[in-house]
Amino acid sequence: MTGSPSSAGVSTALFTDRYELTMLAAALADGTATRHCVFEVFARRLPDGRRYGVVAGTARLLESIERFRFGSEELAALADVVDPSTLEWLGDYRFSGDVDGYPEGELYFPGSPILTVTGTFVDAVVLETLSLSILNHDSAIASAAARMVTxxxxxxxxxxxxxxxxxxxxxxxxxxxxxxxxxxxxxxxxxxxxxxxxxxxxxxxxxxxxxxxxxxxxxxxxxxxxxxxxxxxxxxxxxxxxxxxxxxxxxxxxxxxxxxxxxxxxxxxxxxxxxxxxxxxxxxxxxxxxxxxxxxxxxxxxxxxxxxxxxxTGSGAPTAGMVYKLVEVDGRPVAKRSASKESRGGRKSAVRRFKPTGTAIEEVVHPAGAPIEVGPHDRVMPVPLVRDGKTVPGVETLEQSRERLRAALVSVPWEGLKLSRGEPALPTVFEGMS
Amino acid sequence: MTGSPSSAGVSTALFTDRYELTMLAAALADGTATRHCVFEVFARRLPDGRRYGVVAGTARLLESIERFRFGSEELAALADVVDPSTLEWLGDYRFSGDVDGYPEGELYFPGSPILTVTGTFVDAVVLETLSLSILNHDSAIASAAARMVTxxxxxxxxxxxxxxxxxxxxxxxxxxxxxxxxxxxxxxxxxxxxxxxxxxxxxxxxxxxxxxxxxxxxxxxxxxxxxxxxxxxxxxxxxxxxxxxxxxxxxxxxxxxxxxxxxxxxxxxxxxxxxxxxxxxxxxxxxxxxxxxxxxxxxxxxxxxxxxxxxxTGSGAPTAGMVYKLVEVDGRPVAKRSASKESRGGRKSAVRRFKPTGTAIEEVVHPAGAPIEVGPHDRVMPVPLVRDGKTVPGVETLEQSRERLRAALVSVPWEGLKLSRGEPALPTVFEGMS
The missing domain is CATH 3.20.20.70 (Aldolase class I)
Structure with missing residues (x-):
């Protein structure tokens, strides 16, 4: 269903902040461009008093990544932004990395690794703005809408x-x-x-x-x-x-x-x-x-x-506030470490734990490689979305995502569906991380 | 500057609410389609505690109206929405009426006639959603941004x-x-x-x-x-x-x-x-x-x-809350008259009164045809934007609109630039209206 006659083929490459391309140019020049990087999309917190967030926009994002190409018109527009050799590099750009993420329609909580983009630095850094624009907007609307449905x-x-x-x-x-x-x-x-x-x-x-x-x-x-x-x-x-x-x-x-x-x-x-x-x-x-x-x-x-x-307008929360952070370079965890806005370094995954009755208990966020117990009722949250630049077959349809959210809301403890302000419906537990 | 390679020529006709086309179909069938109508865009109030609003999006709107055409793809998408004779009519549609409005970058207040669309019912009714989407979004952002600039x-x-x-x-x-x-x-x-x-x-x-x-x-x-x-x-x-x-x-x-x-x-x-x-x-x-x-x-x-x-996100006011209301049919003022959300019927214009020092005093909204005193320092607010479906030459550039706003903010009484919550910087006076 994605891709209308009027949007198919139109480049999404300029839905991008200038600094992504200046970083890219500098990294191409200094040799760090091909370092293997992991970027992670997450929300530090939910909007004021909200008890859950709804992941939305994933299918739109995957389709937009396919159209993220610098054609002659885009390159002409960038002539004053980056040097000629960077322009040439952009002309050949096509995302060739991997994307994993929470399926669309899934709930998320503070710190949930909603999307993980893996590839060379230059492969992944340019998708920051596009990814956040789509996920922040669509998730804000879906999160408000889900409360209205309740x-x-x-x-x-x-x-x-x-x-x-x-x-x-x-x-x-x-x-x-x-x-x-x-x-x-x-x-x-x-x-x-x-x-x-x-x-x-x-x-x-x-x-x-x-x-x-x-x-x-x-x-x-x-x-x-x-x-x-x-x-x-x-x-x-x-x-x-x-x-x-x-x-x-x-x-x-x-x-x-x-x-x-x-x-x-x-x-x-x-x-x-x-x-x-x-x-x-x-x-x-x-x-x-x-x-x-x-x-x-x-x-x-x-x-x-x-x-x-x-x-x-997201009923008071018009944006989901998700960020896109570099968490790993050549296998080494990295994180900003100054006064505030700290992040946890290293690639992460998450397991949602459930009671045998199907009620969710907690969101366990852990280092991606570390061993983690996954009980018979638990669920590993991220799924593969893109491999080597190609969208994985079987990404859910909108109808399937709709059904996924319906089921996810049933799994939330009853307080989590209250409209009043409160704590997240599930606590996020960071396991195996400082 | 408006119109990029990627947007030129793309139809805007489906950025429309379904009810506009069902009303259009019914009006074509019952003979009221060609009644001469005046629709008016205004805001009943400013966002909570704001002292002024900034009109923004006008140039985007005018360019989008030019692209408001139903091509074969749009008509195919509407096959289940309206009858074949309405589809045929839509295929020939091109806005052929008039638009007047506050210049982009101008301040507005509750009741200011920000945009007036004149034409047959069917000519004008279909522009409701597009006009409001653009003006409500862009004005909300500009209104918040202007406070930050101050x-x-x-x-x-x-x-x-x-x-x-x-x-x-x-x-x-x-x-x-x-x-x-x-x-x-x-x-x-x-x-x-x-x-x-x-x-x-x-x-x-x-x-x-x-x-x-x-x-x-x-x-x-x-x-x-x-x-x-x-x-x-x-x-x-x-x-x-x-x-x-x-x-x-x-x-x-x-x-x-x-x-x-x-x-x-x-x-x-x-x-x-x-x-x-x-x-x-x-x-x-x-x-x-x-x-x-x-x-x-x-x-x-x-x-x-x-x-x-x-x-x-408009700093707490993500939409400007403007509405698009039918105010006149074949010269007869019309208005909704039930419990709340009342409107004033009849085509309106506005004069902003200024002191000789250049400080604005009040916004006088009055019936468009009625005589109104315009002092030497006063200003008639609406200007012609479209005549017989064609954008009037000399619509301001973005740089001119920017300068217009800068000057308009200088004209506001000093309390009007306070960031704290308060009343509109100028009172709106409805003259010659019930």
Whole structure:
């Protein structure tokens, strides 16, 4: 599903910070360029009070790495950035190293080795910005969206926040929200590029365009059928519902309410619809909903939610804060050692320990080569994603990643699904490391 | 400058919410499609406690409207969304209406008519999502960036947040930050696409790659010259500065410190550099800086700042919250009238009133046709941007918009530039409207 007609073949090579190329140039000149390096992507902490993070963007990243090539246009743009011999080297660049990582849709915790990029220094250093942009954005959206899915408690959610974020970020947001369990998106490019179901019928503008509300509803029913969703809060909601049923009959698909005290309005709407015989007509709520508002509507007769701003902005945490750190050079662990922002050197792996019941207990992060006990219920977290520059066959589809997250959330101890602020749902244990 | 080789010609038509096309199909069927409509983009309020907003993204929007065409690939993707006759109509679509708006780089306040799109219903309704995505994103970034520029009080700022946001949003963020007065960006695509100066030399990884810090510094100086910026906080900062001057000589361009108590470290670094004779070596600070941290460093010997996460995420306000509302149909004012989220109907314009000293006093929003007094120091805010589907010649360049914002910020009453939370810097007065 990845790769639309409009993105296939377009180079991703300039989604890169200048310093990666100046480091590369200097390393080519001084002979360190071919040192064998391990870079690791991890989050030092979760966003304030969050209990888990959701890995998202992996498939997008793998596809973007394949398009990370410096063609003649990219090289021309870099003529003032690096020297001619570096340009020549870039012209031949193609990532030829390995990538391992947590599967997309998996949970992560502070210190989890989410992605490990292995190769020569120059092979791996240039992927820093692209990797972080994709993982930080998509994981932030998926992490927020997963909390909304939990809050909705089985009721469907529609992502409709495209207008509140960058036009391309909107497409990735729709994908991340779907991964997290949303049912559909309003974004048409997300359907084309990622195969995500789209939804949407009409805005207030459609009602205002017409001479009266009934004309607008009749027109919509005529064009989209009585199973459509009519937006009933342009004028008086009670009157809107009456006209909606008048236009579509008691078989009307749904009414949408986008403003006001949504809980009260949902109860009134349900009662009114039932009174009109429209007992199967669904109630869709939208309008500044976030995970807390969704949770507060749990007792109301709501059938689905439309969520915009809060999901595409990560509901207070618009970036996941992951970093891309060099941890090993020619087999030697390396790490920054000044005052703060310290890192743990050396290539790492992780095992998630589970009770026999399937409930997760802890995230054990350990040196990659060291022996580690893996019990019958435990799971080694990273999987191979790229070998010698080629994406490993069998990387999960979006549907599989969606199912993976669903299952992962079931494995979290119950406190981990609370919306309130707290500690990570699983403790990270660093084993065999200073 | 807009339009890179990789974006030119690519359709923007699917950066659209499905409901725009279903409304369009219904309007084509019922005969309301050609009603003359006015849509208005405005913000009901500024983000929590902010005193002004900065209009950004206008030039990107105008260029994206030119690429808003449904080619064969887009039409194929919509085969299940709308009926065949609507598809045919879309195939011929080209925006042929008018757009007026606040020039890019201008300040806006609650209710300011930031953009006005005029045309038939179907002409204008399909631009809702694209317009809002671009304006909401770019304005959020520019609005946050402008506060950082004020906090930096003349010291240069480098935008280096690409890794914390979607890879395409990163390019737009770099542009918006530059518009707001940042000096440079780390993002190479932003240089190619928008002509923004790039900066960047090395990360901690470069030091860790080498056998020791001195080798790394020598390599960097050899590749980039002694005027480069050396990152001195990988190990011990004091020792790092000593080695940096040893490698580059007292003519070293700059040292960068990315962690720790930055104010204290800057003072110590200045003293040490001066003692080593490197009196002209600049001090660059980075690491989780936002406008408040920048302001708190005002008394320290800092020469420039690198800003990442906070600028690309809008420093707590990742979206500007603008809406796109139908306000007029065939000359008749229209507006939603239910419980909340009310809007004012009718096409509007705005005049900003100024004292003779050049200080702005108030934002007067009024019906577009109504007579309004425009004093000798006052300014009519909207300007023509598109006429009959064609971008008006002379739309400002990015450099001109940058200068416009700089001048606009000078015109704001002094309280309006405070970083603390407060009321909008200018009151919005709705004149001649209910």
């Amino acid at each position: 809050a909705a408690d089985g009721r469907p959610l529609i992502e409709m926040g495209s207008r509140r974020t960058h036009e391309a970020a909107a497409v990735a947001s729709a994908r991340a929200a779907y991964l997290a369990g949303f049912s559909a998106t309003s974004n048409l490019e997300a359907e084309r590029r990622h195969g995500i179901p789209t939804a949407g019928t009409a805005a207030h503008a459609f009602t205002l365009l017409h001479d009266d509300e009934l004309s607008a509803f009749r027109s919509q029913v005529s064009a989209l059928g009585p199973q459509t969703t009519l937006l009933v809060d342009t004028y008086d909601i009670r009157r809107g519902i009456e006209l909606a049923v008048q236009a579509a009959g008691p078989g009307l698909g749904a009414v949408r309410i986008d403003s006001g005290d949504l809980g009260v309005l949902a109860r009134q709407a349900r009662e009114q619809l039932d009174g009109l015989g429209a007992t199967a007509t669904r109630i869709v709520l939208s309008g500044d909903l976030d995970e807390y508002a969704i949770a507060s509507l749990r007792a109301e007769p709501v059938d689905s939610y439309g969520v915009g701003t809060s999901v595409v | 906090a930096a009080d003349g010291r240069p700022l480098i935008e280096m947040g690409s890794r914390r946001t979607h890879e395409a949003a990163a390019v737009a963020s770099a542009r918006a930050a530059y518009l707001a007065g940042f000096s440079a960006t780390s993002n190479l695509e932003a240089e190619r696409r928008h002509g923004i100066p790039t900066a960047g030399t090395a990360a901690h990884a470069f030091t860790l790659l080498h056998d020791d810090e001195l080798s790394a510094f020598r390599s960097q100086v050899s590749a980039l010259g002694p005027q480069t910026t050396l990152l001195v906080d990988t190990y011990d900062i004091r020792r790092g500065i000593e080695l940096a001057v040893q490698a580059a000589g007292p003519g070293l361009g700059a040292v960068r410190i990315d962690s720790g108590d930055l104010g204290v470290l800057a003072r110590q670094a200045r003293e040490q550099l001066d003692g080593l004779g490197a009196t002209a070596t600049r001090i660059v600070l980075s690491g989780d800086l936002d406008e408040y941290a920048i302001a708190s460093l005002r008394a320290e010997p800092v020469d420039s700042y690198g800003v990442g996460t906070s600028v690309v």
